[in-house]
Amino acid sequence: MQVDHGLMGSELVRLAAAGRINVAADRVIVVDRGPCGDTALDAALESMAAARREVQPRSWVGRPRRGIRKAYLARLEAAGILRAERGTTLGIFPVTRWRIADPARVAQARARLDAVALSSGPVEVTQAAFAGLAHAVGLGALLYRGRAHRQARKRLEEIAAGDWTAGAVSAAASDQALADPLAGGAPIAADQAAMHAAHRAAVEAATAAAIHASVAAAHHAAAHDGGGGHGGHH
Numbered sequence: 001m002q003v004d005h006g007l008m009g010s011e012l013v014r015l016a017a018a019g020r021i022n023v024a025a026d027r028v029i030v031v032d033r034g035p036c037g038d039t040a041l042d043a044a045l046e047s048m049a050a051a052r053r054e055v056q057p058r059s060w061v062g063r064p065r066r067g068i069r070k071a072y073l074a075r076l077e078a079a080g081i082l083r084a085e086r087g088t089t090l091g092i093f094p095v096t097r098w099r100i101a102d103p104a105r106v107a108q109a110r111a112r113l114d115a116v117a118l119s120s121g122p123v124e125v126t127q128a129a130f131a132g133l134a135h136a137v138g139l140g141a142l143l144y145r146g147r148a149h150r151q152a153r154k155r156l157e158e159i160a161a162g163d164w165t166a167g168a169v170s171a172a173a174s175d176q177a178l179a180d181p182l183a184g185g186a187p188i189a190a191d192q193a194a195m196h197a198a199h200r201a202a203v204e205a206a207t208a209a210a211i212h213a214s215v216a217a218a219h220h221a222a223a224h225d226g227g228g229g230h231g232g233h234h
Helices: 002-017 039-049 057-061 068-078 103-117 125-136 139-143 147-160 166-178 187-223
Strands: 021-024 027-030 082-089 093-100
Touching (some): 002 021, 002 039, 039 068, 057 187, 103 125, 103 147, 125 139, 125 187, 147 187
Antiparallel strands (some): 021 027, 082 093
């Protein structure tokens, strides 16, 4: 199901944005396997670190962890954001329907997405990740319907394709300028700024690769009627 792939993608993107993994030559490289403070991210990171073969981003996202959707639904229910209504269909088969219990949280999430979809110009890493994953699971087509919202859908698609990295270049240039000795900064400040800019560029490159892998895996799943195994991954 697309949502399962989107959740896997969100973990990949969050780990990349946090600098825990790098993505190079279509391979995931774990650079920090310390605890993340989040059980789901810890499990995702450990599965990559313990893999016996090289982990490819799209392949990893394309093989959702068993029970990943139920686990996240349970977290949302425990946080009071969703409410489960359990019953039966045909009086025999158990079924669970999920209702929104905290409309304010949903409104906040929608406002965050609107802030990106209805804007122009470069975006930050977290905004790019949010918008890219929204596009990956089809939220753009669902939330921004019709010709009037064509530009919003295109905006999300462009961000998912990587057309947001101008922010990294301008931010790196700004960092260098602020620490330029000729502008009054010390040489060591310039070195620190260069290291910071290099780290930022690496994180943004990894995030972009993670977003791309998530979009590709989710679209592949959609093309196959939500197919994709629920077994373990690499």
